Amino acid sequence: xxxxxxxxxxxxxxxxxxxxxxxxxxxxxxxxxxxxxxxxxxxxxxxxxxxxxxxxxxxxxxxxxxxxxxxxxxxxxxxxxxxxxxxxxxxxxxxxxxxxxxxxxxxxxxxxxxxxxxxxxxxxxxxxxxxxxxxxxxxxxxxxxxxxxxxxxxxxxxxxxxxxxxxxxxxxxxxxxxxxxxxxxxxxxxxxxxxxxxxxxxxxxxxxxxxxxxxxxxxxxxxxxxxxxxxxxxxxxxxxxxxxxxxxxxxxxxxxxxxxxxxxxxxxxxxxxxxxxxxx
Amino acid sequence: xxxxxxxxxxxxxxxxxxxxxxxxxxxxxxxxxxxxxxxxxxxxxxxxxxxxxxxxxxxxxxxxxxxxxxxxxxxxxxxxxxxxxxxxxxxxxxxxxxxxxxxxxxxxxxxxxxxxxxxxxxxxxxxxxxxxxxxxxxxxxxxxxxxxxxxxxxxxxxxxxxxxxxxxxxxxxxxxxxxxxxxxxxxxxxxxxxxxxxxxxxxxxxxxxxxxxxxxxxxxxxxxxxxxxxxxxxxxxxxxxxxxxxxxxxxxxxxxxxxxxxxxxxxxxxxxxxxxxxxxxxxxxxxxxxxxxxxxxxxxxxxxxxxxxxxxxxxx
Numbered sequence: 199x200x201x202x203x204x205x206x207x208x209x210x211x212x213x214x215x216x217x218x219x220x221x222x223x224x225x226x227x228x229x230x231x232x233x234x235x236x237x238x239x240x241x242x243x244x245x246x247x248x249x250x251x252x253x254x255x256x257x258x259x260x261x262x263x264x265x266x267x268x269x270x271x272x273x274x275x276x277x278x279x280x281x282x283x284x285x286x287x288x289x290x291x292x293x294x295x296x297x298x299x300x301x302x303x304x305x306x307x308x309x310x311x312x313x314x315x316x317x318x319x320x321x322x323x324x325x326x327x328x329x330x331x332x333x334x335x336x337x338x339x340x341x342x343x344x345x346x347x348x349x350x351x352x353x354x355x356x357x358x359x360x361x362x363x364x365x366x367x368x369x370x371x372x373x374x375x376x377x378x379x380x381x382x383x384x385x386x387x388x389x390x391x392x393x394x395x396x397x398x399x400x401x402x403x404x405x406x407x408x409x410x411x412x413x414x415x416x417x418x419x420x421x422x423x424x425x426x427x428x429x430x431x432x433x434x435x436x437x438x439x440x441x442x443x444x445x446x447x448x449x450x451x452x453x454x455x456x457x458x459x460x461x462x463x464x465x466x467x468x469x470x471x472x473x474x475x476x477x478x
Numbered sequence: 479x480x481x482x483x484x485x486x487x488x489x490x491x492x493x494x495x496x497x498x499x500x501x502x503x504x505x506x507x508x509x510x511x512x513x514x515x516x517x518x519x520x521x522x523x524x525x526x527x528x529x530x531x532x533x534x535x536x537x538x539x540x541x542x543x544x545x546x547x548x549x550x551x552x553x554x555x556x557x558x559x560x561x562x563x564x565x566x567x568x569x570x571x572x573x574x575x576x577x578x579x580x581x582x583x584x585x586x587x588x589x590x591x592x593x594x595x596x597x598x599x600x601x602x603x604x605x606x607x608x609x610x611x612x613x614x615x616x617x618x619x620x621x622x623x624x625x626x627x628x629x630x631x632x633x634x635x636x637x638x639x640x641x642x643x644x645x646x647x648x649x650x651x652x653x654x655x656x657x658x659x660x661x662x663x664x665x666x667x668x669x670x671x672x673x674x675x676x677x678x679x680x681x682x683x684x685x686x687x688x689x690x691x692x693x694x695x696x697x698x699x700x701x702x703x704x705x706x707x708x709x710x711x712x713x714x715x716x717x718x719x720x721x722x723x724x725x726x727x728x729x730x731x732x733x734x735x736x737x738x739x740x741x742x743x744x745x746x747x748x749x750x751x752x753x754x755x756x757x758x759x760x761x762x763x764x765x766x767x768x769x770x771x772x773x774x775x776x777x778x779x780x781x782x783x784x785x786x787x788x789x790x791x792x793x794x
Contacts, residue, residue, distance in 0.1 A: 199589050199599075206602055206664060209617040212628060216620065224626060292514030299507040311514075314522040318721055318775055320751055321768045324532060324761050325525035331542060348517025379506050408610035410724045415756060426612040430728045433616060438734030443620055450616045454609050461608055465601040472604065472668040 210451070217241065217448035224443055240448035267449060269421060270428040275456075276339060277413070277424055278406040281346045286399050289353035290391075294383050296354065297361035298369070308358075314351035319411065327415055337419040346406060353398060360394040361387065397467045404457055425453040533765035539755070544762050551766035561767060563742075564750040565774075567651060571746060572719035574655035579715055580708075582659065583666035588700070590667065591674045600671075603664030611661070611724035618657045619644065619729050644730060647743035654725055654744060662718075666711055673707030674700070713782050717775055723748040747771055 215233050216224065223235030244267045295301075296308045326345055335341030364387065372382045388395070410426045417423045423431065429449060436442060461468065533551055537544030555561060586603065606614065622629050622643040630640040643653040677700065685695050701708075723746070730744050731737035738745030738753070745753075747767070755764035 199586075199593055202586055202589075202663075203599065203602055205660070206606055209606075209621060209660075212621060213617050288513035288517065291510040295507045295510035299503075299510070301504040301507045304507075307511075310523075311518060314518060316776060316779070317522060317526055318717075318768075318772060320721065320723075320748055321529050321765075321772050322522060322525040324537075324755055324765050324768070325528040326521060328528075328532075328537075328539075328542065328761075329520070329525065331539075345517075345521040348521070349514035351518075351522070354514060379510070383510070404608050408608075408612075410610065410612055410727075411752075426610050426724075429616065430612050430731070433619075433728060433732035436733050441733050443623075443626070446616060447620060450613050454613050457608055457610070458605070461601070461605060465604075466597055468608070469597055469600045469604060469668070472665065472672065 210454075213447040213451050216444055217451055219444050221440070221442060221444050225440060240444045241452065243445050244449045244452055265420060265423075265428045265432045267425075267428075267452065270423055270425045271453075273339075273342075273417075273422055274407055274424040274426075274453075277342050277409075278403050280339070280343050281406040282399050282403045284343070284347035285350060285353055285402050286395060288347075289349045289398075290357050290388070290395065291383070292349060293354050293357035293361055294387055297358045298366075298387075299379070311349075311351050311354055315355070323411065323415065326412075330416060335416075337417055337422050339422070341416045342413050342422065342424070345412065346409075350402075353402065356398055357391070357394060360391055364390055393467070396464070397471045400460060400464050400468055401471065403460065407457060429453055529765050529768060532762055533769050535762045537761035537765070539759055539761055547762065551763050554763065555766050555770060560745075560750060561747075561770070564745050564747045567744065568720055568722070568746045568748075571651050571655050571722060572716055574652055575658055575719045576712065576715050578655065578659045579662055579666055580711065582663045583670055583711070586663065586667035587670035587674055588696075590671050600668055603667060605664070606661045607665035609661070612728050614657060614661050615725045615728040616732075618660070619732060622653060644735070645740055647740055650730065650740065650744045654722070654729060655719075657725055657729065658719070658722065662715070666715070669711055669714075670704065670707055673704050677703045709782060713779055716778055716782070720771070720775060720778070721748055722746055723752065727752075 211231075215231065217240050218233035218236055218238065220235040220237050220239075246266070246268060292311075296304065296311075322345075330336060330341040330344065333341075335344065368390075369382055369386055372386055373379075377385070407424075408426065409424070410430065413422075413424050413427045414430070417427065420428065420431070429446075432449070433446065436446070532544065534546060534548065535544035536547050536550075590599070621627050624630065624640055624642045624645060627643075629643075633641065641649060643649055681699050681703075682695055685699060690698070726744050726746055726749055727737045730739050738749045748771075751764045751767045751771070754760045754767065
């Protein structure tokens with residue numbers, strides 16, 4: 199068990215240790231669990247605050263490829279935040295309609311939504327790209343966000359399950375008192391579902407943060423590339439011999455940091471949600 | 479549940495005749511459904527149908543148009559050896575993943591069940607699964623590097639020669655599967671762990687009284703009662719493995735390598751679709767290969783759920 203925990207965590211430590219080392223010392227081939235030639239220049243390099251001398255010291259050569267980390271961080275934050283707010287809010291409204299309202303064709307429509315879970319992303323990738331291109335949304339926040347903003351079948355399914363479990367009595371009393379569906383939904387259902395809504399928000403945020411293929415094809419412009427895409431492109435530009443390992447590991451860790459922080463803060467909710475449904 | 483069933487039926491009948499019931503009808507549901515409905519139609523339903531249409535055209539992204547070519551793409555598909563080669567690579571990756579991931583995950587879940595229910599430990603196990611594929615790939619490309627990687631140094635302690643994990647055509651797929659196993663084993667273990675909690679302890683106690691060994695209990699109680707969750711785990715693993723892309727793209731495409739390299743030894747089907755669409759600008763043909771992949775995914779899911787009788791546990 200201890201071995202498994204070590205295997206789970208070790209790569210993060212190794213990345214930190216590498217990020218705190220200079221490339222020169224790394225290439226000397228010395229292996230130690232602690233940084234070799236300790237320096238924090240790599241993190242400064244990633245954040246763009248390092249001076250030329252510091253770059254030379256930690257990188258060991260002239261700077262070749264680079265990307266604007268803070269710019270990409272901003273894209274990742276904006277995209278993930280917008281996707282989370284839109285997707286959770288609109289999916290919750292639909293889930294409420296499916297769980298509580300009666301209308302013709304409801305179950306058929308819900309089944310149709312669910313069948314969206316079976317469509318692999320690659321199948322809709324090409325038509326969605328053409329659609330976004332026709333709308334003139336390539337290389338824009340709109341284009342990156344749009345397909346995830348209004349709903350995902352998973353989010354609707356996840357919340358409907360919770361809404362079905364809420365006692366009808368409070369809600370029916372409110373409806374009989376003349377409250378409309380909107381007041382019932384926002385005044386009663388949403389507050390009562392704070393926990394599952396929070397869980398879904400965390401999962402949605404992480405999923406949006408991790409998205410790679412869609413922004414890769416939509417955002418060719420580096421100024422609109424989230425961290426995943428920018429890191430991937432940066433790696434592709436690195437030379438096969440003596441790549442900038444220390445800088446790459448520093449950037450990799452910084453890009454994972456928001457996820458790790460979210461997880462430290464809300465980990466329990468995420469852990470508890472596993473087992474609810476394997477789809478996510 | 480039974481007490482609410484009757485009034486629900488009455489309500490449904492009433493709304494069928496068009497009378498507004500307590501719960502609304504389309505008029506009140508409309509505004510709740512509108513955003514999600516727009517999203518579903520625009521980004522799921524319409525693209526799915528359009529994707530099918532595009533697979534019968536010679537769509538070109540630069541011109542952003544295509545004309546109907548009938549079944550040309552499909553004929554090409556069946557004669558394209560690259561497609562079948564990619565599928566073979568993808569299946570190889572999938573098989574390795576299923577084996578390593580499921581066995582490890584069951585082992586971890588059983589260990590956790592015995593030793594600890596700590597949320598912290600479950601959290602640590604889950605962490606790799608939450609990190610982006612791109613980042614996981616980079617962490618491991620560094621650790622598995624042929625010259626400087628720590629893993630090779632470790633193997634060297636046992637007198638093994640350095641392994642070229644990503645530059646040897648025979649090793650690249652097992653290496654990628656290993657990375658994916660590291661990312662998913664904790665998550666899969668937690669799913670199975672949740673399943674273990676549903677097995678009544680009394681069954682084990684009774685078996686122990688009857689003198690059953692640990693191994694017998696595992697084989698005759700744990701595994702059969704875990705069947706629904708194992709079926710789910712297998713479906714997730716297989717469907718996910720058949721769609722691997724990020725890890726392959728980043729791990730093989732960096733540092734002067736070609737995505738899918740070396741020598742296309744790791745060109746999985748997703749990557750081949752990507753290349754057709756974006757490197758060769760043949761979106762029509764890429765869509766055709768996607769149709770094939772969808773057919774495979776649906777078949778796999780259907781067969782698995784049937785074969786493993788997923789819905790029912792032997793508990794019932």
